Amino acid sequence: MNKKTGDVIVIGFALFAMFLGAGNLIFPPTLGHLAGTEWFFALLGFLVTGVGMPVLGIISMGKCGGSLSDFTKNINNVFGTFFIIFVMLIIGPLFAIPRTAATTYEIAVRPMNFGISSVTSSFIFFAITLFFVLTPNNVIDRVGKFLTPALILVLALLVIKGIITPIAGPASPSIDKIFLRGFKEGYQTMDALGSMILATIVISGITSKGYMEKKDLLKMTVYTGFLACLGLGLVYGGLVYVGATGSSVLPEQLSRTEIVVKSSELLWGNAGRVVLGLAIGLACLTTSIGLTATAGEYFANRFKDDISYRATVIIICVVSFFLSNFGVDNIIAIAGPILEVVYPVAIVLIILNLFIDYIPNRYFYSGAVIGTLCISILQGLVAAKELINNLLIKIGAVPSMNTEALSFNTTIRVLKHLPFEGIGFPWLLPAIGMSLLFGFGYILSEITKKAPSMKNK
Numbered sequence: 001m002n003k004k005t006g007d008v009i010v011i012g013f014a015l016f017a018m019f020l021g022a023g024n025l026i027f028p029p030t031l032g033h034l035a036g037t038e039w040f041f042a043l044l045g046f047l048v049t050g051v052g053m054p055v056l057g058i059i060s061m062g063k064c065g066g067s068l069s070d071f072t073k074n075i076n077n078v079f080g081t082f083f084i085i086f087v088m089l090i091i092g093p094l095f096a097i098p099r100t101a102a103t104t105y106e107i108a109v110r111p112m113n114f115g116i117s118s119v120t121s122s123f124i125f126f127a128i129t130l131f132f133v134l135t136p137n138n139v140i141d142r143v144g145k146f147l148t149p150a151l152i153l154v155l156a157l158l159v160i161k162g163i164i165t166p167i168a169g170p171a172s173p174s175i176d177k178i179f180l181r182g183f184k185e186g187y188q189t190m191d192a193l194g195s196m197i198l199a200t201i202v203i204s205g206i207t208s209k210g211y212m213e214k215k216d217l218l219k220m221t222v223y224t225g226f227l228a229c230l231g232l233g234l235v236y237g238g239l240v241y242v243g244a245t246g247s248s249v250l251p252e253q254l255s256r257t258e259i260v261v262k263s264s265e266l267l268w269g270n271a272g273r274v275v276l277g278l279a280i281g282l283a284c285l286t287t288s289i290g291l292t293a294t295a296g297e298y299f300a301n302r303f304k305d306d307i308s309y310r311a312t313v314i315i316i317c318v319v320s321f322f323l324s325n326f327g328v329d330n331i332i333a334i335a336g337p338i339l340e341v342v343y344p345v346a347i348v349l350i351i352l353n354l355f356i357d358y359i360p361n362r363y364f365y366s367g368a369v370i371g372t373l374c375i376s377i378l379q380g381l382v383a384a385k386e387l388i389n390n391l392l393i394k395i396g397a398v399p400s401m402n403t404e405a406l407s408f409n410t411t412i413r414v415l416k417h418l419p420f421e422g423i424g425f426p427w428l429l430p431a432i433g434m435s436l437l438f439g440f441g442y443i444l445s446e447i448t449k450k451a452p453s454m455k456n457k
Contacts, residue, residue, distance in 0.1 A: 012227030032243025039244035045182025057195025092295030108281030159238030337384035367438025
């Protein structure tokens with residue numbers, strides 16, 4: 001094996017391990033459970049947003065320079081800064097970090113029947129997280145290097161057993177628009193957003209191995225990205241299939257974490273449930289520590305005149321502790337509408353940065369983002385319909401029996417008439433149209449400005 005191949009394998013495996021966040025493992029089995037016999041089409045949708053876009057995000061960052069500021073440099077500076085801060089909040093204290101604690105409780109603690117409440121579990125979880133992010137040592141790195149292979153081994157045993165001796169047979173689908181559901185479920189991994197941060201680590205790892213030329217750096221980024229993509233596809237595909245085979249046995253109303261726990265129980269008994277719970281719980285802890293440290297460093301550097309790293313990580317842990325007690329499904333429900341708005345913008349920026357060498361001016365970027373936001377905001381409102389109506393009832397703004405005070409029927413009709421809505425891309429043509437309008441509009445304005453001066457000459 002030559003050096004280049006070895007480096008691709010090492011960095012590719014590291015990237016695969018970073019993307020394989022334990023909190024993400026609850027989504028594929030649930031998707032398979034809902035899709036039943038149509039599990040493969042659900043998997044394809046999930047792979048687009050949960051695997052393909054994150055890997056393209058890594059490659060895109062390599063193309064545009066490798067830093068967060070480079071990723072958004074071709075759009076308005078204020079919007080670019082706001083977007084990165086918002087992304088850091090999403091993959092930090094608002095959703096991703098609280099979800100790791102909630103997942104740990106629901107998969108590793110509650111099934112053990114220790115009588116420990118979610119508040120106690122989350123308090124201990126974030127106390128440990130805070131200890132490690134405030135203690136300058138590499139213990140967690142060593143633990144992480146052990147836990148990732150252990151988690152992969154446990155998942156491999158679960159999937160292989162599920163293929164050789166399936167739980168049962170897949171039931172008929174319990175959802176419509178199966179590909180679209182998989183596509184939207186991939187948003188919840190938040191990996192396309194996380195790829196912006198992970199890319200800086202991957203690119204640093206590649207350059208440290210001597211690949212300094214931009215061409216070599218980009219090639220290595222592509223190779224390692226596709227290796228990680230292959231690994232994630234196999235793991236997620238296996239878990240979707242396991243969820244599908246249990247769809248005729250397990251009730252539809254089970255939560256995401258309950259589906260994972262019950263599936264492991266049916267395949268490996270109580271021992272399997274315990275081992276999987278411990279592996280996922282410990283992996284969630286390492287994920288929480290990594291995300292807390294990353295978010296803490298970012299905000300401490302961004303606002304270095306106002307707040308220290310220590311104060312930042314304490315605030316992150318306190319906020320995450322309170323939010324984690326909403327439970328996994330509630331965190332996902334609240335995150336859904338926000339991701340409906342933000343994720344399409346991230347996808348558009350990833351694609352544009354892949355072709356950065358061929359885009360003549362920054363107005364093509366601005367137009368694409370504006371066109372995307374016009375539609376993704378509508379998608380977010382529709383996704384938040386139930387949350388908004390429940391809030392209106394809770395504050396007494398509408399009668400309790402009026403569960404459809406805001407129906408968003410007109411918005412839904414508009415979205416349904418947009419091309420590619422059925423596969424998750426209703427914002428695609430508006431993004432292209434506005435990009436061309438802004439980009440060529442700027443070119444024409446420059447030509448118009450130069451025309452009088454040419455005549456005077």
